[in-house]
Amino acid sequence: MSKKNETIQRPIPLQPGESASVVSPIYPSVVYASETPDMLDDQYEGRIQGYTYAREGHPNATALAKQIDLLEQADGGIITGSGMAAITAAIMGSLSSGDHLVGGDQLYGRSLRLMKSDLPRFGIEVSLTDMTNIAKVRDAIKPNTKLILIELVSNPTLRVADISGIATLCQEKDIKLLVDNTFTTPMAFKPMSAGADIVVNSVTKLLAGHSDVTLGYVVAKHETINKSIYDFAVTTGLTPSPYECWLAERGLMTFALRFESSQATAKILAQYLTMNKNVDRVLYPTLPDHPDAAFVKQSLSVNGCNLVSFELKNKTREAANRFVKQLEGIAFAPTLGDVGTTLSHPASSSHRGLSENERLALGITEGFFRVSVGLEDPDTLKRKFEAALKSIT
Ligand SMILES: Cc1ncc(COP(=O)(O)O)c(C=O)c1O
Numbered sequence: 001m002s003k004k005n006e007t008i009q010r011p012i013p014l015q016p017g018e019s020a021s022v023v024s025p026i027y028p029s030v031v032y033a034s035e036t037p038d039m040l041d042d043q044y045e046g047r048i049q050g051y052t053y054a055r056e057g058h059p060n061a062t063a064l065a066k067q068i069d070l071l072e073q074a075d076g077g078i079i080t081g082s083g084m085a086a087i088t089a090a091i092m093g094s095l096s097s098g099d100h101l102v103g104g105d106q107l108y109g110r111s112l113r114l115m116k117s118d119l120p121r122f123g124i125e126v127s128l129t130d131m132t133n134i135a136k137v138r139d140a141i142k143p144n145t146k147l148i149l150i151e152l153v154s155n156p157t158l159r160v161a162d163i164s165g166i167a168t169l170c171q172e173k174d175i176k177l178l179v180d181n182t183f184t185t186p187m188a189f190k191p192m193s194a195g196a197d198i199v200v201n202s203v204t205k206l207l208a209g210h211s212d213v214t215l216g217y218v219v220a221k222h223e224t225i226n227k228s229i230y231d232f233a234v235t236t237g238l239t240p241s242p243y244e245c246w247l248a249e250r251g252l253m254t255f256a257l258r259f260e261s262s263q264a265t266a267k268i269l270a271q272y273l274t275m276n277k278n279v280d281r282v283l284y285p286t287l288p289d290h291p292d293a294a295f296v297k298q299s300l301s302v303n304g305c306n307l308v309s310f311e312l313k314n315k316t317r318e319a320a321n322r323f324v325k326q327l328e329g330i331a332f333a334p335t336l337g338d339v340g341t342t343l344s345h346p347a348s349s350s351h352r353g354l355s356e357n358e359r360l361a362l363g364i365t366e367g368f369f370r371v372s373v374g375l376e377d378p379d380t381l382k383r384k385f386e387a388a389l390k391s392i393t
Contacts, residue, residue: 060245077219083202085238086216093229097123106154134165167195188303205337315367336372
């Protein structure tokens with residue numbers, strides 16, 4: 001046959017040989033070919049395993065989900081295109097119009113916005129309350145309450161929820177408990193063992209760890225809820241790209257080491273900041289004066305977290321600007337969980353949508369900062385903070 005008449009053939013069967021790749025391959029294919037309509041029936045009806053269309057699932061999402069399932073001690077987790085996609089799928093996949101949701105009043109800003117501005121438009125009622133106070137949580141419950149959403153450690157004041165009280169209340173009232181485990185991560189806290197029915201993580205943060213992918217993870221203990229969350233995510237296109245799943249799987253390989261190191265350094269930094277004369281107060285879960293020390297002991301006794309919040313003595317915007325400028329080599333960026341330490345200023349970022357009085361009620365002044373500790377040497381980090389803090393005397 002003349003070369004001219006040859007055409008492309010798709011796909012060319014690959015012959016990788018007898019040896020196996022040690023790294024997950026990337027599967028960018030959007031579609032998967034089946035041999036016959038009978039085989040498709042078998043796939044859709046669960047008699048055989050196989051992929052059909054990437055929005056519904058692909059091997060890189062499965063590989064990543066299985067890795068996180070192991071960490072969360074769960075089965076059948078779903079990868080989504082972001083942490084917010086996971087939270088949205090968890091809520092919309094398990095609630096209907098007319099249901100009521102109780103959420104923590106110090107959740108991640110976009111979760112709060114979803115609950116305040118979006119869910120009510122779809123007929124889902126929302127109440128927000130203080131998750132460190134079980135009496136307040138009980139008061140917020142209504143006959144139509146179906147779900148409670150918490151983050152064990154709140155943002156940015158690092159208050160710790162009464163997880164055992166909330167889990168008991170959920171059982172008593174037949175309410176499902178949804179835990180956003182992003183701050184704590186499955187290294188510090190296992191929500192399923194603590195009574196959660198649904199767990200979400202922003203994989204973007206510590207799990208992937210390098211600020212180069214945006215992904216989420218959601219899993220429900222009950223198969224029917226898990227299926228409903230999966231169907232919502234697939235129908236609304238909340239599902240992820242193979243490339244990002246592949247990159248996140250690679251990041252996840254070092255997650256345990258990164259977390260161990262950064263939370264140990266966070267403890268050191270927190271202790272150091274308590275001794276600096278230009279710092280008014282320091283918030284870190286395992287510091288002895290933490291307002292929720294009893295809950296910390298119950299749920300976070302071994303590990304703390306990699307976040308430290310603190311307030312400058314000088315609470316002016318001018319001092320905040322000066323401090324950030326002087327903090328050399330630390331990215332001033334509203335994120336967390338990167339390999340490098342990052343600094344955020346809630347008054348001008350995550351909490352800028354609140355009025356000054358609302359911020360002050362949470363203790364967020366212009367002098368309030370949150371640090372996400374990375375992998376730097378602790379002494380170097382302390383020196384950098386010391387130099388920047390000196391500049392505001
Ligand atoms: C606690 C928490 N949950 C969820 C999210 C949302 O994650 P993503 O940015 O991956 O959508 C964030 C983002 O900062 C977060 O801090």
